[in-house]
Amino acid sequence: xxxxxxxxxxxHVNKELNRSETDDTMAEYILSAMKDISMRDLFxxxxxxxxxxxxxxxxxxxxxxxxLMSIKIDDNDxxxxxxxxxxxxxxxxxxxxxxxxxxxxxxxxxxxxxxxTPDAIYTATLFYNAFVPELESIDGSDVYAIDNIDRYYSxxxxxxxxxxxxxxxxxGIGWSDKANEYETLYLKIFLPPLKDLVEREQRSSGYHxxx
Numbered sequence: 001x002x003x004x005x006x007x008x009x010x011x012h013v014n015k016e017l018n019r020s021e022t023d024d025t026m027a028e029y030i031l032s033a034m035k036d037i038s039m040r041d042l043f044x045x046x047x048x049x050x051x052x053x054x055x056x057x058x059x060x061x062x063x064x065x066x067x068l069m070s071i072k073i074d075d076n077d078x079x080x081x082x083x084x085x086x087x088x089x090x091x092x093x094x095x096x097x098x099x100x101x102x103x104x105x106x107x108x109x110x111x112x113x114x115x116x117t118p119d120a121i122y123t124a125t126l127f128y129n130a131f132v133p134e135l136e137s138i139d140g141s142d143v144y145a146i147d148n149i150d151r152y153y154s155x156x157x158x159x160x161x162x163x164x165x166x167x168x169x170x171x172g173i174g175w176s177d178k179a180n181e182y183e184t185l186y187l188k189i190f191l192p193p194l195k196d197l198v199e200r201e202q203r204s205s206g207y208h209x210x211x
Contacts, residue, residue, distance in 0.1 A: 003150040004158055006030055012162050013169060017178075026165070029172060030146050031134060033164035037157065038132040041195050042067065044152050047127045052118040055099065057091075058111040064130040071112065072125045073102055079114070080104040090115050156197075160190035 010026050013019065038044050044066075050059050052073075061068070070078040079102060082090070087106035094117065101122070102114035114124070132152050135144045145152065153161060167182035 002155045002158075004153055004155065004161060005149060006146045009162060009165055013166055016166065017169070021169075026169070027146055029165050029168040030149075031132070032168050033161055034132040034145055034149065034152060036164055037160060037191075038066070038130065038152065040191060042129045042198050042200075043157075043194065044130045044132070045069075045127070046130050047125055050124045050126065052102075052114065052120075052122045052124055054120060055096065055117060057117055058113045059124070061107070061110055061112060062126065062128060062130070064133050064136060065128055066131045067129040068107060068112070069127045069129060071105055071114075071127070073114075073122045076101070076103075082106050082115070084108045087113055087115055091117070157194065160186060160194060163190055 006023065006026070009030055010021065010023060013026065014021055046062070046064070048062055052059070068081075072078050082104045084106050087104075087108075090104075096119075098116055099119035100116040101120075102116055102118060102124075104115045106113045106115070112126075130152075132145050135142050137143075138148075149161075163182050163186040167179050167186055170176075170182060171179035
């Protein structure tokens, strides 16, 4: 499958609009389009692993986190999501004697809180929906999103991305009518089929006696 690159986007915009823009000029428009698409639906999925610690009550969510879908501890069933209030009630008067293998979790203030509090080092895998950041650390190096477009978008997003970049660019140089035309194409023609491809998670409710 063909990768989408910033060079291809630049060439497309220049050809379609009869312009001669450069990478530096287009960077902000490309990044803005990438961010916008990522916020429109559950398009970007990543997973990451986090080692728990004995007695560790909270762990940071990924920096590109938008919506968490599920957490698994080792190869066990996904943890049940509980509310922050339910978590607070569950840990009231908790001691190390209550630590154990987590079977639920709560999210609050940029962190996730497993319950019971881990009694050992476990491998937690977070499956989550992400947004596009300006840059992120990959294998210890800072990588700009516009230099790594294929990490976020496969070829099926090409038309939507091209069109949104053109809308952003036209708006940026004051071509309001053109910008509105491209924005309409983006929202009404190219985004809906992509939304139809998103697999919606089936929700089921369960019950655990948390305390």
